[in-house]
Amino acid sequence: MARKTYSTLLATLLIAAVAFSCSPTNQALKRSKKLADAGLTYEATMASLEALERKPGHQKAMIQVKTYGEKEIKAQLREFERLADAGETVGALDAFVRARDLETRADQAGVLLSGTSAYLSQYNGLKRNYVKDLVQQGDQAMDQEDFTGAELLYARALKYSPEDQIFQEKWRGAVAEPMHREAHRLYATMKYRAAFYTWADMETVIGQSYKNSRQYQDSSVYHGMVTVGVRDILAPTRQELNLSQSIRADLINNLVRTDDPFIDWVDWNDQTRYQSNEQPDYLLEMEMTDWTEVPGQMTRYERQGYRREIVEKKDANGVVTKETVYHKVVYFDVDYRVYIHGALKFSLVDPIKRSILTSREVEEQSERIVASADYTGDPANLYPGQWGSISENKATDQVLTGQKGKLDSRFRTSYNPRIVDDMRETVKNSLVKKTSVTLIETLNSPLFLQ
Structure with missing residues (x-):
């Protein structure tokens, strides 16, 4: 009887171990280790982060994020210095942004990574003129009513200065202006429903109202409503x-x-x-x-x-x-x-x-x-x-x-x-x-x- 009980317990533990090893989190961690062994540290860090985000507090995932993340941030910062010394501004800025994004995402998952703060002043100095040129080109595109080009240029500037409210406002204007004009055209031709939803889609994309879009939506409903x-x-x-x-x-x-x-x-x-x-x-x-x-x-x-x-x-x-x-x-x-x-x-x-x-x-x-x-x-x-x-x-x-x-x-x-x-x-x-x-x-x- 005792032998039978022991066999049943052993089988239960074996099934639990197999199920645990086949979980999505453990599969992601195994994939992360294979990527790291192949020298793909950035991809390995991202796979570990995905596993940690899927199961917050997972100790093994946190260790792998810490190990691979610190190694990858050091590599990206070395690349930042090398490209900056070589005069390749865009490549250097992109390398710093990758390192910064890794720090931010790991911090949100509960793992502290560091290293970018020591290079922040160098990064700010390197991006200053480049971002300024991007914004100027975006302004010129807006003046020429090239809204798609302006949106891409402002988005590029926001990649390097995501907290800059002026850049955010410019990007929202480039995105919203063509949709705002199309909604006005529909409104003028009494296509009130289409105009209403064009303004609604615009607000969904930029996250807020634009100019007098709310007033025109109310007016569209007033003129276009029917009773059934x-x-x-x-x-x-x-x-x-x-x-x-x-x-x-x-x-x-x-x-x-x-x-x-x-x-x-x-x-x-x-x-x-x-x-x-x-x-x-x-x-x-x-x-x-x-x-x-x-x-x-x-x-x-x-x-x-x-x-x-x-x-x-x-x-x-x-x-x-x-x-x-x-x-x-x-x-x-x-x-x-x-x-x-x-x-x-x-x-x-x-x-x-x-x-x-x-x-x-x-x-x-x-x-x-x-x-x-x-x-x-x-x-x-x-x-x-x-x-x-x-x-x-x-x-x-x-x-x-x-x-x-x-x-x-x-x-x-x-x-x-x-x-x-x-x-x-x-x-x-x-x-x-x-x-x-x-x-x-x-x-x-x-x-x-x-």
């Missing part, structure tokens, strides 16, 4: 009417949650329509074109089996023994097949012109089979099997005792009418989702709202 009234769903039967009311409520909820600034969704039912003095810009008209249910359709399959019986036999000496006897019987596999199909048609209509802007139909279906079994006797003593004749024994007849568990599970399964309710909900939710997605795609199309 959601009509009641036409349904020919009482069941479809009840379902359609639930579908409509869920659909309105989905549409409102899109938070589209240009669309105001209105619950335009019959009561609201008669009480309102204003007409929505567009109407969403819907119709349940199909709802088919085929619940509880049963199919029975005749199966061959055996009924087990334990009989007592008494020999000539009066000794009683028990013997298991199998009798051929027939039982039934039963399948309850439930099928539901739903279809919803919707149209976006201009109520003034009575023109249909778009019309789509979505559909969904669901089918479930609930398996069970039927037998007139005691299922506990029923076994699956195969035989050629119920009245004649043959060599090919056999009792499939290995399949007893599968047969018992079928007997434990019973038809549950709640399955139909679950299927209705599934089909209904799918119709709502498909309608929402299709409608939003239509409304977001440039052919609809510009």
Whole structure:
């Protein structure tokens, strides 16, 4: 017993060790060591940093970052001095930046690397005139409205002076100005939606507003907003009417949650329509074109089996023994097949012109089979099997005792009418989702709202 326990413990530890060695962090550290052995210290340091960032506080990763990082920073600073003495300003600055970035990234990961501070004054002196020339060239490109060239030049200057706010502002101007002008052009041609999102994309790129972009976005929404009234769903039967009311409520909820600034969704039912003095810009008209249910359709399959019986036999000496006897019987596999199909048609209509802007139909279906079994006797003593004749024994007849568990599970399964309710909900939710997605795609199309 003790030997078995020891073997189990040993196997568990072996599995844990294999899993640990195959973890992404350890794989990255192994790759880092191979790179370092090949002389690629910079790549080795980066691989160790990735492992440490993936698993903060990992001791082995911190040691490798410290070891390879210090070695690489010294190498980059030697390269900085060599290139600076040779008059290769760009190469020297890039070498210092690589060393500085390594220090910064390692510090963020919790490992202290140093060395660049001793060369900082030399670096600042070397970059001063070069960065100044880059900014001047960027200003000239801006004057010539070469915004792409200016953006690249300012980005290069920021690489060497990332904290300089003047350079940051110049870079933001080079990036934002062409997008700002394009948004104004769209706004002037009454393409308010496109203009709004152009300004929004611009602010995402530069991280803040530019000039009067916020005011123009508000103005775009004011001039470009439309109201869409959601009509009641036409349904020919009482069941479809009840379902359609639930579908409509869920659909309105989905549409409102899109938070589209240009669309105001209105619950335009019959009561609201008669009480309102204003007409929505567009109407969403819907119709349940199909709802088919085929619940509880049963199919029975005749199966061959055996009924087990334990009989007592008494020999000539009066000794009683028990013997298991199998009798051929027939039982039934039963399948309850439930099928539901739903279809919803919707149209976006201009109520003034009575023109249909778009019309789509979505559909969904669901089918479930609930398996069970039927037998007139005691299922506990029923076994699956195969035989050629119920009245004649043959060599090919056999009792499939290995399949007893599968047969018992079928007997434990019973038809549950709640399955139909679950299927209705599934089909209904799918119709709502498909309608929402299709409608939003239509409304977001440039052919609809510009």
